[in-house]
Amino acid sequence: MEQVNNNGGGMTVETRYPTMHGSGFRVTHRMTSVNNGRTYMSDQSKKSEDDNHRIDPVVPEAIGKQLKRIYDKVADEPVPDRFSALLDQLAKQEQDKK
């Protein structure tokens, strides 16, 4: 466990894993920065095997959650009036045609 102190801002980045090799520092940051780091980490390490021919389409939780938040934010909004008005208008046009 190590701590990196921020310049001035007072922010501290805590790393939960020891740095094992050159790229360890960066990887560690990556893991602490993404929520649900565990899922993310295991998928990350598995990725190289999947890259070319194997198809492993499972959407990892870290990604799925964020995608759903973007999607659900809109899906949970009430339907704007313009759309129910449009439906009324379409129905009316149809009646007028007869």
Add this chain to the structure above:
Amino acid sequence: MTVPDQFREDLLEAIPSLRAFGYSLCGNATRADDLVQETMVKAWANAASFQPGTNQRAWLFTILRNEFYSQMRKKKREVEDPEGHFEASLFEKGRQESHLELQDMKRALATLPDDQREAIILVGASGMSYEEAATICDVATGTMKSRVSRARSRLEELLGETSSELSQAAG
């Protein structure tokens, strides 16, 4: 032909997910709602070709998706944008209340190739099955699976990079 009440009810019910799908695809709330409006008009006009009892939500998603790409092609021609700046503007104006983390995801989404973006949205966010997503995008289920897989790898890469840049900027 008379548009059945059931069709109309289901259409109304599908609007929230159509709006969400549109927004996830194009990254712009106003454009998304225009897409939904166009989708509703087209769906109504083609109500006769819809088989009752089949998956209306998937049918509507297909219309919206086709409309999205046809508008994008048109727009590209109009503004002569061979470099794809139009696409780069996707999600640029994220909704203000969004968290930084989601902004990263939106930016990452915008850089995905179209086929991968729609695949991961359909399967990862809208709750469509691989089969439904494949039908909507008019490809084989296996193709859909490999698109989702590639989108996922790409997003992991992109989000990994952004996160480490952010930590470096903060540290």
